[in-house]
Amino acid sequence: MPSRLRLAACLVVLFAAPAAAQDVELPYWASIDTPEANMRVGAGEQFPIQWVYKREGLPVKVVRLMQGWRYVEEPDGTTGWISASLLSRQRTAIVVGEGLAAMREEPSAESDLRWNLEPGVVGDLGECEAGWCELDVERHVGWVEESRLWGAGEP
Structure with a gap:
């Protein structure tokens, strides 16, 4: 009897993972x-x-x-x-839109410019606040306007 219970428990675990992935x-x-x-x-x-x-x-x-x-x-x-x-x-994001996108030191248009990013640049997405998102492009980290990033915000 205990071996049947173990088998049943194993089957539940085995089939629960794919079902959970669908949820x-x-x-x-x-x-x-x-x-x-x-x-x-x-x-x-x-x-x-x-x-x-x-x-x-x-x-x-x-x-x-x-x-x-x-x-x-x-x-x-x-x-x-x-x-x-x-x-x-x-979570990653890609720079979209026309022209260069400013990467700033802080989440503000008045903040110091760190780099200019071309459309198509991809980076790891960090936190987003007040219309700006932190982006890490090969360890160059700064803030980019959320409107210039595809992959940020709600999908």
Whole structure:
């Protein structure tokens, strides 16, 4: 009898993890967590590859889940399926918009300028406050206007 109880407990634990993964509130931010990731037209390796991403850290918005696959949207609006194993919950952001984006010492337009960032620069996202977000671009840390970052704020 005790061995049956252990077996039942093991089965509950085994099947609870995938079910819990499906209970995530959508949408949410994620980032590409590998040097190369395939975006497919369907949720499975049997589907054709739509895009090959070679940009680790690129933020994506997860909008649907299906058995180990995530339907994501990227900054330009492209959507497709990426294996969940290729994604991280690490928050990143990409600079968007026209022209250079100022990275400031503090979250204020009057704060000292640290660097100017070109559109397309990706960094690790820190805290956001009063319309500004802390961004770490290869250990260069400063504050960027939230409106210039895709991947910041609510998804």
